[in-house]
Amino acid sequence: MAAQSILLFGYGSHGRFIAGGLHEDGFKIKIVESNSDYYEQAKEDGYIDVEYIDVTNDSILQALNPQNFEQLVCVMEDEHLNVFLTLSLRSLFKESYILSISDSIHTTKKLKMAGADKVIDLYEVSANKIYNILQRPVSTKILERIVIDRNGITFSETLVPKGSFLQDTMTDDLDLAPYGILLIGMIDEELGHTFMFITTGINHRIDEGDTLVCIGPKEKLDAFEEALKKERKE
Amino acid sequence: MKQLILSLALFLRKSKRYRAIKESVRDMLTNSNNPYKRFFDAFIIFLIITSVFILIYEVKHPVPQWLDNYDIYFVSFVFLVEYLLRLWIHTDLMKYIVDEYHDSQFLHREFELWPVMKYGVKEKLKYMITPAAIIDLLAIFPAYRPLRVLRIFVLFRVLKLLRYTKSIHQFVEVISNKRFELLTLLFLLVFIVMTAGIAIYILEEHINPKIETLFDSIYWALITISTVGYGDISPVTDAGRMISMLIIISGIAMISFATSVIVSAFSERLHELKENRIVEQINKSRSFLIICGYGQMTKMFFRQRRKTIDNYIILDKDPKLVEDARKDGYQAIVEDASRFETLRKFNVEHSNITILCLTRSDVENIYITLNAKSISRKIKVIARVNDMNIVSKFEYAGADHLLMPNQVANTMIRTAITQPTMYKAIHAILTGKSVARIDEIHVHEKHSIVDKSIAELNFKSSKLLLIGVERDGEFLFNPLPTERIRSYDILLVMGRQISLDYFNEKHEGG
Numbered sequence: 001m002a003a004q005s006i007l008l009f010g011y012g013s014h015g016r017f018i019a020g021g022l023h024e025d026g027f028k029i030k031i032v033e034s035n036s037d038y039y040e041q042a043k044e045d046g047y048i049d050v051e052y053i054d055v056t057n058d059s060i061l062q063a064l065n066p067q068n069f070e071q072l073v074c075v076m077e078d079e080h081l082n083v084f085l086t087l088s089l090r091s092l093f094k095e096s097y098i099l100s101i102s103d104s105i106h107t108t109k110k111l112k113m114a115g116a117d118k119v120i121d122l123y124e125v126s127a128n129k130i131y132n133i134l135q136r137p138v139s140t141k142i143l144e145r146i147v148i149d150r151n152g153i154t155f156s157e158t159l160v161p162k163g164s165f166l167q168d169t170m171t172d173d174l175d176l177a178p179y180g181i182l183l184i185g186m187i188d189e190e191l192g193h194t195f196m197f198i199t200t201g202i203n204h205r206i207d208e209g210d211t212l213v214c215i216g217p218k219e220k221l222d223a224f225e226e227a228l229k230k231e232r233k234e
Numbered sequence: 235m236k237q238l239i240l241s242l243a244l245f246l247r248k249s250k251r252y253r254a255i256k257e258s259v260r261d262m263l264t265n266s267n268n269p270y271k272r273f274f275d276a277f278i279i280f281l282i283i284t285s286v287f288i289l290i291y292e293v294k295h296p297v298p299q300w301l302d303n304y305d306i307y308f309v310s311f312v313f314l315v316e317y318l319l320r321l322w323i324h325t326d327l328m329k330y331i332v333d334e335y336h337d338s339q340f341l342h343r344e345f346e347l348w349p350v351m352k353y354g355v356k357e358k359l360k361y362m363i364t365p366a367a368i369i370d371l372l373a374i375f376p377a378y379r380p381l382r383v384l385r386i387f388v389l390f391r392v393l394k395l396l397r398y399t400k401s402i403h404q405f406v407e408v409i410s411n412k413r414f415e416l417l418t419l420l421f422l423l424v425f426i427v428m429t430a431g432i433a434i435y436i437l438e439e440h441i442n443p444k445i446e447t448l449f450d451s452i453y454w455a456l457i458t459i460s461t462v463g464y465g466d467i468s469p470v471t472d473a474g475r476m477i478s479m480l481i482i483i484s485g486i487a488m489i490s491f492a493t494s495v496i497v498s499a500f501s502e503r504l505h506e507l508k509e510n511r512i513v514e515q516i517n518k519s520r521s522f523l524i525i526c527g528y529g530q531m532t533k534m535f536f537r538q539r540r541k542t543i544d545n546y547i548i549l550d551k552d553p554k555l556v557e558d559a560r561k562d563g564y565q566a567i568v569e570d571a572s573r574f575e576t577l578r579k580f581n582v583e584h585s586n587i588t589i590l591c592l593t594r595s596d597v598e599n600i601y602i603t604l605n606a607k608s609i610s611r612k613i614k615v616i617a618r619v620n621d622m623n624i625v626s627k628f629e630y631a632g633a634d635h636l637l638m639p640n641q642v643a644n645t646m647i648r649t650a651i652t653q654p655t656m657y658k659a660i661h662a663i664l665t666g667k668s669v670a671r672i673d674e675i676h677v678h679e680k681h682s683i684v685d686k687s688i689a690e691l692n693f694k695s696s697k698l699l700l701i702g703v704e705r706d707g708e709f710l711f712n713p714l715p716t717e718r719i720r721s722y723d724i725l726l727v728m729g730r731q732i733s734l735d736y737f738n739e740k741h742e743g744g
Contacts (some may be wrong), residue, residue: 006651021648051715097359099650101643104530105537120646123576127534128616130590133635134523134614138704138724139672145709153711157653178351182699182712195658199699199729215701216712 004028007069009055010087011038012077012103017046031065035077056087058092066093074100075117083110091113127144146215155184156221158212164228167213171204181216237346243331260323263316267517267581275398276315281309282391282398289388313374313391320370322362327354362383400514412499416739419492419637423459430481431455434474442470459485509567512547513579514673516565519545521586526563526602527593528555531618531639535592536564549576553715572601574609582610589616591633596624601629607632632708672701673734675725691717696737698729 005028008019015031015038022029033039039052053060055076066072072089076082079102086100095101100116102108103123111119132140146153160166166174176183186196189209196204206212214221244471288297288305334350361367373392396402409416430453438445444467445451454467459481469475516522520546525532532548549634550556550568560568566583569576580587589606591599599617606613617633619625620640629638650657677684683691693700702711704724710717719725727734 004651013640014647017640017644018647018651021644022651025648025652027652060310071650073647075647099647101647105534118650120643120650121534122639122643123530123534123643124538125646126531126637129637129642130531130535130537130592130616133637134550134588136672136674137635139674142702142704142726143672144711153709154652177715179714182701184699187731197728199697 004070005030007032007064007066007072009033009072009074010076011042011050012075012080012174014075014077016045017042018073018075019045023047030064030069030187034081038077055081055086058088061092066096070088070097072098079103079107082106086111086116087114094169113158114191134207153215153217154221155213155215156225158214158225158228160206160208160210160212161229162208164208166206166228167208169211171198171206174206176214176224179216180220181224181228183212183214183216185213187211236345240331240335240345241350243328244335246328247332249279256326257325259319262321263323266514267584268386269584272291278312279395279398281312282395285309285388285391285622294444300545309391310374313370317370320367321358321361323339325354327351327358330354330357343559348377351426361434366397369396369732383517407511408499408503408507409496410461411503412495416492419488419495423488426481426484427452427455430459430477430554433470433477437477438471438474439470440549442467442474446467455481458482459488461485463490505568507568512565512567516545516547516660517579517581517585519590522546524549524571524577524580525590525592526550526599528552529589529592529594531592532559532590533562535590536562572598572605576607577606577609577613579605581612585710586614588616591615593618596620600624600627603628603633605632609654672728674704675727675738677719677721677723677725679721681721681741684721685718687712687716687718692720693737695729696729696740698727701726 005031006022008015009032011019011031011033015033019029019042021032027093029047030051031047032051032053032055034053034055035071036052039050042050044220051064053064055061059064059098072093074082074086074089076085082100082102086098089096089098096138097118098116099118099120100111100114102111102119104122107123108119108121108124113202129140129149131165146155164186171183174183183198186206187195187205189207195213204210214224216224243543262270262274265271285305288301295446330353331347332349338345362371369390373386374389375390389416396406415671431448431454434454435445435448435451439451445454450467456480457464457467459484469478499736525548528550530550534586546565546668548556548559548564548568549569549571551568551570553568556566556568563623571577571591577589587606589602589604593599593602596619599619602625603615603617606615614635615633616635616637617631618637618639619628620638622638623640625636625638646657646661688700691700702709702725703713703717703719704710705720705722705728727737729737
């Protein structure tokens with residue numbers, strides 16, 4: 001995956017964790033804070049590209065050139081500020097992709113109205129998790145392991161390159177057993193950019209530019225990706 | 235004789251079976267959570283009702299012999315047995331004897347049977363003079379037909395219903411809480427009735443032909459003060475009428491006072507009674523959720539899954555939040571879940587309980603976890619942890635699952651940024667909203683898929699994707715087609731709900 005650049009607003013409890021994760025995954029990040037304590041913390045943690053600014057000021061925001069970043073992530077500790085920031089960013093930069101965190105039901109609605117492209121509701125995801133623990137304890141545990149531990153069994157997204165040996169194969173005939181991985185879904189460009197699970201029972205034709213979502217041990221997924229790049233259709 | 239009783243006591247004390255039987259009898263008679271108690275209660279209530287029905291019926295009609303026998307022998311016998319059982323389980327006489335024996339052995343003094351027997355019998359007598367026990371005893375006497383007065387004993391059987399119907403029991407309890415006020419009122423009533431009765435007796439005994447004895451005048455005073463006023467006896471002198479007027483006014487005051495005392499007693503306890511009802515109701519179900527704290531998390535949890543949660547109860551210390559929960563249409567009570575008594579109220583023995591500690595405070599959540607685990611290891615606890623640094627403390631406390639809202643959200647955000655497609659997939663799977671959900675199939679011993687290979691099961695034809703198998707705590711990802719399913723495996727499969735249902739239906743039981 002090409003190194004994306006992310007503009008991260010906020011280095012509080014969420015921001016710190018996210019920054020760490022993104023850094024690990026090789027993303028280019030710029031951190032913006034308006035709280036001096038968090039700003040110092042970011043500096044201390046070794047981030048170089050950190051700015052201490054007043055996020056309520058539009059001209060300062062503009063000076064950050066958010067249009068140069070792929071995603072804008074708003075995770076300020078103060079939820080009022082977070083909503084305000086989302087709104088400012090949306091009004092200033094129509095094209096940017098904005099992701100925000102919300103820690104109450106009411107804020108979620110406000111963030112969506114403010115124009116966030118994606119809102120992650122702290123309570124919604126947690127509430128779901130409680131339900132999952134109650135209903136399917138084992139699968140929850142395993143899925144969690146898959147999501148958190150990135151070196152064991154994990155998910156991967158693989159783009160089908162031009163002239164790949166998989167091209168024109170129907171998903172029902174696709175046999176990934178030799179690779180030791182499972183195909184769980186794909187994004188079919190023909191049917192619009194939507195994700196589809198393999199278990200919906202519709203037989204897809206794999207084309208160039210489709211994305212396959214697989215699950216399996218990390219090294220096997222990597223091997224599969226390599227194979228996909230190398231092997232050409234005869 | 236002494237030796238005989240002592241050896242009997244020692245034998246019974248040692249016998250596990252005797253103790254087990256006694257314990258189960260006690261449980262059935264006194265523990266309202268015992269599933270059999272309901273049947274036992276229904277049986278006794280049936281006996282009481284038939285017995286009273288026979289009494290009413292025979293006033294005008296001849297009663298067949300078998301019905302008479304049923305009433306005199308069977309019902310009385312059952313009540314006698316019940317009475318003896320209650321007396322038996324009340325205290326443990328044998329324990330006193332054995333304890334005394336051991337004590338005297340320890341002190342090298344001679345073992346005296348009679349003092350301890352006296353003490354034990356005294357304890358039993360204490361039980362026998364409680365109102366409930368007296369009613370039970372009187373209810374045993376059958377209606378001896380030739381003596382009409384004795385039939386009134388049947389009415390004690392009606393009183394016996396008190397023990398078996400909860401609402402009456404609660405009513406009595408509420409009234410007895412206002413004992414002081416009601417006794418004061420009664421004392422006042424007796425005082426006024428006596429004074430007025432005596433006054434009218436002195437004033438009118440010679441003039442009024444209706445008043446002949448003191449009993450007549452006291453009867454008149456009571457009828458007047460209660461504002462019933464049959465009118466069979468009425469004062470004829472001016473002085474007598476003055477007294478009537480006075481006691482009528484005091485009577486009205488007294489009735490309104492009595493009413494207000496009872497009403498206030500109920501309104502004070504109404505809340506509690508209602509909450510007890512909710513707890514009792516939930517205790518009847520075989521498995522239920524206790525949710526501690528009605529905050530954002532709980533609200534969200536319900537908003538998402540309202541339809542699929544049937545048995546739950548919300549506990550919160552804050553009456554305001556409980557009020558909110560009730561307004562939102564949930565079953566909630568004001569209780570502090572960190573208190574031992576609170577969790578003890580629930581049917582720990584007979585139901586599967588899962589506690590969700592969702593309060594904002596970590597300290598409180600830990601406390602609730604410990605509290606639950608100290609009552610029974612069987613209670614499952616899912617605890618919310620806000621501060622990641624104290625996860626280990628929750629693990630020590632014995633929480634079965636931990637929920638870290640911050641961590642969950644952070645992971646989701648990270649995934650959303652780094653792997654947007656995967657985020658969609660995981661989100662869809664976790665919320666179970668879309669076409670794909672991951673579910674687990676718990677293979678029990680008699681499941682028809684036991685010993686079949688994965689190739690044989692052909693998940694693909696059922697439009698399911700087998701992700702892996704959890705066996706003895708280990709997860710086998712993507713097992714080989716030749717792998718055979720064993721009992722107690724947990725299969726992790728992905729697919730649409732209908733595919734899963736169909737698969738389960740096809741292979742269930744077997």
